[in-house]
Amino acid sequence: MAFIGGGNMASAIIGGLIANGLPASQITVVEPFEAARDALKAKFGIDALPTASAALAGQDLVVWAVKPQTFKDAAAAAAPHTAQALHLSVAAGITTDSIAQWLGTGRIVRAMPNTPALVGKGMTGLFARPEVDAEGQALIERVIGTTGQLVWVDGEAKLDAVTALSGSGPAYVFLFLEAMTQAGVDMGLTAPQAYQLAVATFQGASELAARSDEPASVLRERVTSKGGTTYAAITHMQQAGLPQTFIAALRKAEARAQELAQEFGR
Numbered sequence: 001m002a003f004i005g006g007g008n009m010a011s012a013i014i015g016g017l018i019a020n021g022l023p024a025s026q027i028t029v030v031e032p033f034e035a036a037r038d039a040l041k042a043k044f045g046i047d048a049l050p051t052a053s054a055a056l057a058g059q060d061l062v063v064w065a066v067k068p069q070t071f072k073d074a075a076a077a078a079a080p081h082t083a084q085a086l087h088l089s090v091a092a093g094i095t096t097d098s099i100a101q102w103l104g105t106g107r108i109v110r111a112m113p114n115t116p117a118l119v120g121k122g123m124t125g126l127f128a129r130p131e132v133d134a135e136g137q138a139l140i141e142r143v144i145g146t147t148g149q150l151v152w153v154d155g156e157a158k159l160d161a162v163t164a165l166s167g168s169g170p171a172y173v174f175l176f177l178e179a180m181t182q183a184g185v186d187m188g189l190t191a192p193q194a195y196q197l198a199v200a201t202f203q204g205a206s207e208l209a210a211r212s213d214e215p216a217s218v219l220r221e222r223v224t225s226k227g228g229t230t231y232a233a234i235t236h237m238q239q240a241g242l243p244q245t246f247i248a249a250l251r252k253a254e255a256r257a258q259e260l261a262q263e264f265g266r
């Protein structure tokens with residue numbers, strides 16, 4: 001298989017594949033940035049090329065891990081060598097109609113992963129065009145399955161929702177971690193103590209939610225003693241419009257995914 005683009009997301013998927021036993025010799029990466037090529041070779045022992053070439057011919061699967069802004073140019077360079085392959089794109093926003101036009105094939109799956117894939121805890125949304133058969137879908141599941149959980153969506157537009165929720169989502173969690181750490185420091189804890197408390201709280205609460213049959217609202221109510229400390233904090237958040245702001249923020253991310261398709265999908 002080949003990766004076009006060898007940055008953060010490609011490294012996360014390659015790391016998962018190698019950790020699950022795929023030999024490094026079966027992976028080729030096209031990555032124009034020399035330092036990134038050297039890092040990939042050093043970390044994974046894989047072959048990294050500066051430009052697309054005939055070396056891509058014969059690949060079963062091509063993973064597109066370039067930025068939406070550079071996809072069209074990268075596709076023009078690689079398309080002559082990849083007509084036979086199944087294609088997997090992780091680019092935010094760019095539709096499979098655009099990709100099919102640029103590559104001359106409709107055998108495309110679009111994915112929206114997230115960076116916890118780096119530690120095998122990724123969450124990926126997937127959409128397959130009708131041209132992708134069951135065998136192709138199974139191959140994609142084997143690849144993405146090495147990075148964590150996956151869910152197929154039945155309409156391509158839903159991938160913009162996945163992008164807004166779980167694709168960008170780790171950044172929202174990190175923003176909360178930063179704010180909770182700051183609050184802890186303001187209240188007299190050391191920064192390492194506050195950060196440990198915040199990270200472990202996210203980890204524990206997420207695990208509790210994942211293992212529970214009850215909705216998040218019930219789990220929240222169990223923490224919130226009447227007239228207690230949590231009530232004071234949650235009431236302040238609700239009065240400040242935090243839930244509505246958060247929901248509106250995700251709609252901004254969804255809208256940006258739609259804009260990316262318009263801006264860079266032509």
Ligand SMILES: NC(=O)c1ccc[n+]([C@@H]2O[C@H](COP(=O)([O-])OP(=O)(O)OC[C@H]3O[C@@H](n4cnc5c(N)ncnc54)[C@H](OP(=O)(O)O)[C@@H]3O)[C@@H](O)[C@H]2O)c1
Nearest residue numbers: 005006007008009033065066067068070074090091092113
């Ligand atoms: N990061 C995330 O959390 C995340 C999550 C889900 C999906 N995605 C999607 O994943 C894609 C990659 O994101 P990323 O965060 O991995 O970005 P990134 O780290 O910047 O990786 C993209 C890589 O592609 C290289 N590249 C640029 N032009 C190329 C070309 N013509 N041929 C081959 N490679 C080329 C870039 O090199 P230069 O640096 O030299 O330009 C860069 O190393 C994006 O489309 C993004 O929407 C990202």
